[in-house]
Amino acid sequence: MNTTSVTLRLLDKADKEVLKLPRTVKGALYDFQHKFKANPRATGLQLKQLKGDNRLWCARINDEYRALLLRLADDDWLIVSVKHRKEVYENLDRLAYGINQITGGIEYVDLQVVEESMLRRSAPPQPTPAPAPPAQPQPLFAHFTNDQLTDLGVAAPLVPVVRTLTTEEQLLGLIEYAPQLTGEVLLSLFDGKSHEEVLEQVTAPVAAPDPVDTEDFQAAVERPATVVTTTDEALRDALEGGNFGRWKVFLHPTQAKLVARDYSGPARVGGGPGTGKTIVALHRVKHLVQQLPPGRNKPVLLTTYNKNLAADLRARLVELGGEELLARVDISHVDQLALRVVREAEPGSSKQTIDDNQALREWRSMLDERGGTGWDAEFLHDEWTQVILGQAVASRTDYFRARRAGRGRNVTRPERAEIWQLSEAFTQRLDRLGRQTWAQVAERAARLELERERRIQQIERQREEAGGLDNIHLMGGSAGWLRHRYRHIVVDEAQDLRPGHWKMLRAMTPQDRNDIFLVGDTHQRIYNNQVTLGSLGINIRGRSAKLTLSYRTTRQILGSALEVLSGESFDDLDGSDENLAGYRSVLSGARPELHPSADWESERAAIAELIAAWEDIPLEQIAICVPTNTMAQEVAYSLAQSGISAVEIGPDGPRGDEGVHIGTMFRFKGLEYQRMIIAGVTEGLVPRDAVLRLKRTDALRYRREIQRARSLLFVAATRSRDSLAIFWHGTPSRFLQPLLGGG
Numbered sequence: 001m002n003t004t005s006v007t008l009r010l011l012d013k014a015d016k017e018v019l020k021l022p023r024t025v026k027g028a029l030y031d032f033q034h035k036f037k038a039n040p041r042a043t044g045l046q047l048k049q050l051k052g053d054n055r056l057w058c059a060r061i062n063d064e065y066r067a068l069l070l071r072l073a074d075d076d077w078l079i080v081s082v083k084h085r086k087e088v089y090e091n092l093d094r095l096a097y098g099i100n101q102i103t104g105g106i107e108y109v110d111l112q113v114v115e116e117s118m119l120r121r122s123a124p125p126q127p128t129p130a131p132a133p134p135a136q137p138q139p140l141f142a143h144f145t146n147d148q149l150t151d152l153g154v155a156a157p158l159v160p161v162v163r164t165l166t167t168e169e170q171l172l173g174l175i176e177y178a179p180q181l182t183g184e185v186l187l188s189l190f191d192g193k194s195h196e197e198v199l200e201q202v203t204a205p206v207a208a209p210d211p212v213d214t215e216d217f218q219a220a221v222e223r224p225a226t227v228v229t230t231t232d233e234a235l236r237d238a239l240e241g242g243n244f245g246r247w248k249v250f251l252h253p254t255q256a257k258l259v260a261r262d263y264s265g266p267a268r269v270g271g272g273p274g275t276g277k278t279i280v281a282l283h284r285v286k287h288l289v290q291q292l293p294p295g296r297n298k299p300v301l302l303t304t305y306n307k308n309l310a311a312d313l314r315a316r317l318v319e320l321g322g323e324e325l326l327a328r329v330d331i332s333h334v335d336q337l338a339l340r341v342v343r344e345a346e347p348g349s350s351k352q353t354i355d356d357n358q359a360l361r362e363w364r365s366m367l368d369e370r371g372g373t374g375w376d377a378e379f380l381h382d383e384w385t386q387v388i389l390g391q392a393v394a395s396r397t398d399y400f401r402a403r404r405a406g407r408g409r410n411v412t413r414p415e416r417a418e419i420w421q422l423s424e425a426f427t428q429r430l431d432r433l434g435r436q437t438w439a440q441v442a443e444r445a446a447r448l449e450l451e452r453e454r455r456i457q458q459i460e461r462q463r464e465e466a467g468g469l470d471n472i473h474l475m476g477g478s479a480g481w482l483r484h485r486y487r488h489i490v491v492d493e494a495q496d497l498r499p500g501h502w503k504m505l506r507a508m509t510p511q512d513r514n515d516i517f518l519v520g521d522t523h524q525r526i527y528n529n530q531v532t533l534g535s536l537g538i539n540i541r542g543r544s545a546k547l548t549l550s551y552r553t554t555r556q557i558l559g560s561a562l563e564v565l566s567g568e569s570f571d572d573l574d575g576s577d578e579n580l581a582g583y584r585s586v587l588s589g590a591r592p593e594l595h596p597s598a599d600w601e602s603e604r605a606a607i608a609e610l611i612a613a614w615e616d617i618p619l620e621q622i623a624i625c626v627p628t629n630t631m632a633q634e635v636a637y638s639l640a641q642s643g644i645s646a647v648e649i650g651p652d653g654p655r656g657d658e659g660v661h662i663g664t665m666f667r668f669k670g671l672e673y674q675r676m677i678i679a680g681v682t683e684g685l686v687p688r689d690a691v692l693r694l695k696r697t698d699a700l701r702y703r704r705e706i707q708r709a710r711s712l713l714f715v716a717a718t719r720s721r722d723s724l725a726i727f728w729h730g731t732p733s734r735f736l737q738p739l740l741g742g743g
Contacts, residue, residue, distance in 0.1 A: 005075055006040060006077070007037075009221065010033075011080050011108060017081055032059070032060075032061045044060065055097075056068065056092075056097070057071055057077075058088050065082055065083065066082070066085050066088045070106070070108070070217065073217075073218050078106065078228065096108070096155075097109070100153060100179070102203060102208070103208055104208035104210075104212040105223050105225025105226040105253065109157055114174055114177045115161065117173040117177055120173060121172055122169055122173070139163060139165060140165045140190060141165065144195065149162060149185070152189075152195065152199060153203045154181075154186065155181075155182045158174070158178055162186065171186060175586060181203070184549060184584065197581075205548075206225055206253040224253040224260075227252070251280075252547075254547060254549075255276055255279065258284075258547075259280055262513065263513060263514050263517070265511065265515060265543060267516070268540045268544045269517075269544075270520065270521055272547075272548070273550065273552065273561075273714075273715065274552025275547035275550055277492070277519035280547070281492045282317055284490055284517050285325075286317075288490070289321070289325055292487070298327070298329055300328060300489075301330045301331075301485070301508070302329055303331070303334045304334065305333065305496040306335075307333050307651070308652060310332060317331065334442075334497055334505075337504075339353065341448055351436045352434060355437075356437070359437045360378065362426070362429060362430065366426055367380075373418070373422065384439075385498075385528075386530075389440060391499070392447065399420050400416055438498075439500065442504065443500040445500065446501075446504040449508055450503065452507065456483065485508045485509070487510075487515075488509065488517070489508065489515065489516045490516075492520070493520055494520030495524060496525060496529055499529070502536040502538060505538075506537045518540075520573070522570045522578050523580060523714060525708065526711060528708070532571075532574060534575065540573070541574065544572065544574075550583065554585060555589075556588070558584070560591065561718050564717060564736075565580075565714050589723060592739070595725060595728075596727075598729060600631075600634075600680070603680070603728070603729045604638035604679075605638065607635065607639075607727060608644060609642075619645060619660045621675065622660045622673060623662070624661070624677045625665055626663075626678075627664065627665065627680050627685040627688070628680075631679070632663055644659075646659045646660040647662070648663060649661055649667040649671075650667075668719050671719055672719050674720075674723075675724075676720035676725070677726075678713070678727070679728075680727070680728065680729070681736060683733050685733070686709060686712075686713060691705040691706060691709060710735055
């Protein structure tokens with residue numbers, strides 16, 4: 001037998017059993033895979049075929065444990081389980097494996113393990129005082145036929161077991177060890193979705209594109225639905241356990257398809273919180289780099305909207321592919337990228353760049369100095385940022401013609417003239433102070449990159465006219481051999497980029513296959529940067545996809561978070577509606593806790609009391625989210641009075657290493673915690689009184705701000721992995737009414 005190219009893989013679900021093994025056995029398994037790939041027939045491995053089965057084999061890991069393997073081909077093996085040696089040779093009928101007829105992926109089930117898991121979760125029988133026999137519980141899936149279940153992708157060997165389920169706890173016990181699609185289908189049906197809805201939202205996205213041969217295991221192992229590891233590094237990550245190791249190894253079939261797809265142009269991946277959009281973006285970067293020719297440049301850009309998230313992307317990309325991968329990728333948050341472009345063109349500029357809060361203060365100061373104009377500083381700032389800068393309006397005449405769709409109140413021609421005058425005065429004020437806003441930087445960078453692109457296109461046209469020859473004089477005059485800055489651009493948290501950012505990015509890469517890949521969720525938009533990508537030259541029509549399975553938070557928390565969004569409609573970054581249909585989780589836990597208080601002081605005391613009771617949780621895995629910075633400081637003080645250390649989250653992340661993390665809702669984007677507390681969810685704070693007053697003066701802006709406030713609360717609620725506690729004092733926020741039973 002030729003042993004020079006032996007392939008050994010680990011099936012996704014096998015790692016659930018492996019992670020529960022003693023550490024010494026995990027180490028032995030890592031050594032085993034090296035020995036097996038060197039020579040499966042080595043005497044010490046004791047490789048043997050199990051009786052009565054032509055594919056199932058076992059091999060020795062150490063004295064006590066054995067690997068169960070499927071032989072896919074002569075030199076291709078798949079570890080499906082690791083068992084104690086006493087469990088390997090008995091009752092082999094319990095070991096069921098095959099190829100799923102819908103997904104075409106290999107599935108393995110130990111029916112005994114599944115049934116034991118169901119029994120562990122079943123509540124002990126309660127004594128019945130009445131003499132009458134108790135009513136027989138109704139099977140959970142009595143309304144669905146066997147064919148319907150298998151058509152949705154439920155593993156055929158589990159259908160008889162599914163028929164016996166009568167409680168949610170039993171269902172959760174089955175799902176723990178069932179193939180992934182089986183779990184997703186059953187939970188969706190249990191949650192009340194129809195057969196048609198589950199078929200569309202859960203099954204169809206992972207169905208094999210071609211007819212499935214349920215006997216062809218070699219073809220099956222190459223399909224995205226067969227989630228496996230193959231490398232030493234991947235196996236080590238799988239053995240580490242926890243989400244951090246798994247994300248590098250086990251992509252969901254839907255994620256794997258999106259990562260590897262060849263797109264004819266810009267593409268977008270949406271999905272709710274925790275569905276792995278960032279993971280897809282990182283794996284997409286790795287996939288694109290693997291397609292590059294050798295070189296030392298960085299033709300792939302990975303960008304997002306702030307510094308914290310960019311730093312996290314860098315760290316995770318190193319974990320995914322090491323320094324070799326990082327060497328071909330430029331990682332920069334989009335404002336930093338824009339500032340770099342501007343400084344490259346204007347090396348002598350020493351302007352200080354200010355954020356939106358600082359800009360608002362300057363607007364208010366200017367309006368105060370003018371003795372009051374009747375205009376609201378926030379309205380003027382948004383008009384200047386979204387319309388004048390966002391559409392690159394260069395003159396008063398252009399502003400009179402500018403579209404203001406979605407901007408709220410109508411403005412007359414005389415009012416436009418006044419707004420233009422105030423905007424010019426504000427721009428001049430910033431110039432005198434030596435300051436600029438990030439919106440100005442983005443627009444300036446966009447103009448510079450568009451001009452650079454025009455020069456590149458001019459050179460290309462001249463080259464074509466010259467039969468492929470370069471015009472040396474033209475190239476010399478352009479300060480070098482001009483080319484687009486990047487070949488591929490990947491954008492994370494795309495919903496929070498400005499129009500100027502998108503125009504800049506579009507000009508930075510040639511319009512070609514796989515040019516721009518963006519991930520984001522408009523339900524999590526926390527800034528007012530609403531854009532239509534098609535109008536900015538980024539056409540994603542027909543190249544949009546959606547992730548629907550949450551890996552972060554429980555079904556109970558997810559359901560409550562979705563209720564916070566009830567009644568709102570969201571866009572898809574391209575002028576159409578977006579929704580979270582099919583958004584689900586296979587994780588389960590307690591429903592969110594609701595804690596009313598009489599006042600803010602007693603609310604803070606109740607928070608400290610709850611955290612003190614969480615003795616088993618590291619403080620760094622607990623977070624408290626509040627509406628304002630002042631409230632964050634007050635909570636930190638109250639915790640300190642109770643002997644609980646805390647660190648505030650600033651623009652650059654947590655300001656310390658030890659303690660409960662405290663911050664405003666804006667600070668928690670992209671973060672996750674074991675336990676989450678949202679405090680101060682009081683009417684007038686969430687949403688703010690200033691937003692509520694807009695209802696009388698600017699109905700459209702009121703709806704926008706209400707939607708943004710809902711999104712902030714939604715983001716905060718979905719940061720939690722295990723438990724969520726919501727506190728308020730006085731009147732609870734209107735957003736909590738669905739959770740309180742108020743509709």
